[in-house]
Amino acid sequence: MAHDEQILAASQKHPIKPLDKGQLYKYGTAGFRMNADLLEGVTFRVGLLASLRSRKLGGQAIGVMVTASHNPAVDNGVKVVDPMGEMLEQDWEKFATALVNAPSDDDLVKTYNKLATDLKINLNIPAKVIYGRDTRPSGHTLVTALAAALDATKTEHVDYKLLTTPQLHYLVRATNSEGTPMSYGKVSEAGYYEKLATAFVRAMKGKKIEGQLVVDCANGVGGPKLTEFLKYIPKDKVNFDVKVVNDDVLRPEVLNLDCGADFVKTKQRAPPSPKPRPGVRSCSLDGDADRLMYYWVDPETGFFMLDGDRISSLAASFIGELVEAANLKDSLRIGVVQTAYANGASTNYITQHLRLPVVCTPTGVKHLHHVAQGYDIGVYFEANGHGTVLFSNDALSTFKNTSPQSPAQKDALDTLSAMADLINQTVGDAISDMLMVEVILAHKGWSLRDWAMTYTDLPNRLVRVEVGNKDLFATTDAERRLSSPEGAQEEIDYEVKKYKDARSFARASGTENACRVYAEAATRSEANELAERVARIIERYGGGGL
Numbered sequence: 189m190a191h192d193e194q195i196l197a198a199s200q201k202h203p204i205k206p207l208d209k210g211q212l213y214k215y216g217t218a219g220f221r222m223n224a225d226l227l228e229g230v231t232f233r234v235g236l237l238a239s240l241r242s243r244k245l246g247g248q249a250i251g252v253m254v255t256a257s258h259n260p261a262v263d264n265g266v267k268v269v270d271p272m273g274e275m276l277e278q279d280w281e282k283f284a285t286a287l288v289n290a291p292s293d294d295d296l297v298k299t300y301n302k303l304a305t306d307l308k309i310n311l312n313i314p315a316k317v318i319y320g321r322d323t324r325p326s327g328h329t330l331v332t333a334l335a336a337a338l339d340a341t342k343t344e345h346v347d348y349k350l351l352t353t354p355q356l357h358y359l360v361r362a363t364n365s366e367g368t369p370m371s372y373g374k375v376s377e378a379g380y381y382e383k384l385a386t387a388f389v390r391a392m393k394g395k396k397i398e399g400q401l402v403v404d405c406a407n408g409v410g411g412p413k414l415t416e417f418l419k420y421i422p423k424d425k426v427n428f429d430v431k432v433v434n435d436d437v438l439r440p441e442v443l444n445l446d447c448g449a450d451f452v453k454t455k456q457r458a459p460p461s462p463k464p465r466p467g468v469r470s471c472s473l474d475g476d477a478d479r480l481m482y483y484w485v486d487p488e489t490g491f492f493m494l495d496g497d498r499i500s501s502l503a504a505s506f507i508g509e510l511v512e513a514a515n516l517k518d519s520l521r522i523g524v525v526q527t528a529y530a531n532g533a534s535t536n537y538i539t540q541h542l543r544l545p546v547v548c549t550p551t552g553v554k555h556l557h558h559v560a561q562g563y564d565i566g567v568y569f570e571a572n573g574h575g576t577v578l579f580s581n582d583a584l585s586t587f588k589n590t591s592p593q594s595p596a597q598k599d600a601l602d603t604l605s606a607m608a609d610l611i612n613q614t615v616g617d618a619i620s621d622m623l624m625v626e627v628i629l630a631h632k633g634w635s636l637r638d639w640a641m642t643y644t645d646l647p648n649r650l651v652r653v654e655v656g657n658k659d660l661f662a663t664t665d666a667e668r669r670l671s672s673p674e675g676a677q678e679e680i681d682y683e684v685k686k687y688k689d690a691r692s693f694a695r696a697s698g699t700e701n702a703c704r705v706y707a708e709a710a711t712r713s714e715a716n717e718l719a720e721r722v723a724r725i726i727e728r729y730g731g732g733g734l
């Protein structure tokens with residue numbers, strides 16, 4: 189049974205807007221993301237793709253999240269979530285791109301049917317798609333277009349309305365694992381809160397959380413969701429004093445404005461409002477609550493930020509100690525996954541001090557996630573604060589089935605089990621990661637200053653370089669070296685050699701029309717100078733500035 193007539197009729201109501209000559213829509217690292225005015229037709233077509241994907245996978249539920257994360261309020265985006273809560277399989281990104289770029293409604297129907305034929309998809313079997321959106325006002329129009337595509341293709345669908353991105357990932361996995369031995373939790377937003385709150389209490393083991401935590405929610409969906417979550421923590425078990433700030437979701441224009449995890453990371457300062465109180469432990473989520481930054485403003489030394497590298501090394505250190513205390517050091521492989529943007533000092537700390545292996549992958553969490561899955565316990569974070577810790581099924585059953593020989597070993601096994609439930613296994617989750625950090629600090633009895641003392645970051649600089657054609661730049665060695673244009677890497681090497689403890693690399697951004705240059709060196713001025721020099725090389729090879 190084809191859906192031609194229905195798709196045609198519905199598509200006319202949610203038409204695609206042509207881009208400027210020669211430009212195509214592209215399913216990238218963050219799905220389709222751009223000014224929301226362009227996205228109605230795109231989202232309709234993503235609905236067709238999600239339906240095809242569900243049928244291809246025997247009717248398993250596929251997720252669609254409507255969000256533009258830390259972008260300004262006028263933008264929006266749409267991305268697809270696979271059955272176990274992972275990002276859409278990479279091979280399918282080009283199918284999404286093909287559907288969205290079909291020039292006319294007739295072409296769209298042809299592309300849809302061709303994909304069904306080529307991929308041997310039976311259009312008669314049931315399909316299911318579940319979806320949610322962040323607080324952007326444009327989200328309404330976009331999910332209406334999405335629902336129209338799902339109706340046209342006779343796809344069962346559930347609208348979860350406002351959600352954080354990681355909550356939608358949770359719900360996709362919970363839906364598909366419901367009633368199986370690997371059930372991930374109750375299939376509801378409340379189920380997510382219950383799972384996290386129960387695991388949080390178990391992981392805390394009666395330890396005390398020192399002082400108040402101020403959480404800046406970027407005026408995004410994380411605000412109301414965190415407030416809701418906090419109601420699930422039994423006060424008699426854990427006294428968690430949280431002050432939720434920047435949680436205004438009624439004025440769309442303030443979303444991500446001078447606040448949020450991306451602001452903190454890129455500006456390297458605390459959000460100006462509310463005025464930071466010196467010494468108070470603080471953290472920021474981004475607009476869809478999948479990134480996390482910790483920081484405090486020291487009365488003497490000023491602002492100090494604990495980013496994804498710090499969260500990663502903190503998690504690796506704690507979990508490494510627990511695995512040792514549980515006597516599992518020889519049976520479970522722990523690994524840490526980073527990108528080239530990780531500060532060299534964090535890599536040294538993890539390999540030399542924690543004695544854990546570090547693997548470097550290309551930018552984009554799908555790459556890190558994939559490599560982390562190869563370990564029994566895989567810790568991965570991007571420096572920007574997006575990441576999680578993955579536990580293999582083997583690790584989970586080992587925690588459960590090992591008979592402890594001492595109270596200390598039992599304690600460690602219980603805490604590991606609780607951590608595996610507390611940490612979102614599908615994707616980086618700012619709320620879950622924040623709870624993980626709070627548990628670790630409470631267990632170690634650490635302040636943010638103690639955490640910051642573990643190692644000293646190498647001074648570094650990230651520069652955005654506008655070039656005539658970023659596609660001239662190709663990389664190798666997990667983006668740490670340029671394979672083209674010819675000669676550019678030799679020039680970078682020549683500059684790097686002039687500095688002590690220096691490292692620098694350049695690559696084309698996957699999300700912006702520009703290149704990025706990263707440099708680190710022994711001193712701040714050297715890191716700045718090196719970054720500037722490499723930026724000039726990139727400009728020259730990239731066809732000059734725009």
Ligand SMILES: CC(=O)N[C@H]1[C@@H](OP(=O)(O)O)O[C@H](CO)[C@@H](O)[C@@H]1O
Binds near residue numbers: 218
């Ligand atoms: C240096 C940097 O922060 N790059 C970001 C950025 O990718 P680019 O390909 O560098 O534009 O956006 C990605 C998606 O959000 C994120 O995964 C990544 O970490």
Ligand SMILES: [Mg+2]
Binds near residue numbers: 474476479
């Ligand atoms: Mg985000």
